[in-house]
Amino acid sequence: ESIIGALMFAMSYCSQSTGHFAQYRDVKDQKNFKDIMIYRVKSIKDLFISKLNLLLHYDRSLNHKFESYSMSFDELLEQADPESVIYADPPYANVHYSRFYHVLETLVKYDYPEVKFKGRYRQDRHQSPFSKKSEATKAFEKMFTLIKEKNSRMVLSYSDGGVIDLDTLLELARKVFGNTYNVTIETMEYLHSRLGRTGGKNIDVNEILIIADKI
Structure with missing residues (x-):
């Protein structure tokens, strides 16, 4: 796990993308070229070894116990402990997150998927119902229902x-x-x-927390 994690870190810091792998920067002019070269001249090997050493010597004695799962939200909620607190942070944009990190996904799976478009996307990449206007309402309704059935509380971001x-x-x-x-x-x-x-580097938005607490 440390080896894969270190390699993912190194790849991310050597990518000529804009912070994700949805698409790479084009060499349109001298400025773009200089921006790209900032990343292209980095050594994946050096970054990998540096991060791996940090992970191998990291003091885990104070770590909290936790479990992680790779499954759909409804499968996870069905297995969740009753009378617990559920923190939900589903995607809210209509852009699927899987197109941002598909390169790292392929690295971990080490398979040879069919890829298309400029970003070389995997054709089997996951697409969340929360990011589809036609499916989002039903997905939220299912989430709320499962949480209520567990007699649990919810904090939704x-x-x-x-x-x-x-x-x-x-x-x-x-x-x-x-x-x-x-x-x-x-x-x-x-x-x-x-x-x-397009449209500026940052935009003003409101982060919202919807809290459902038992009376």
């Missing part, structure tokens, strides 16, 4: 620029959780990085 507008999401949460829950909302302004997309 979302954005006011999401696939579903805030009023609709809040109304859905209150409808599903019903009168045995108190559903409230907290907001916080922050700058969101556009990761190289």
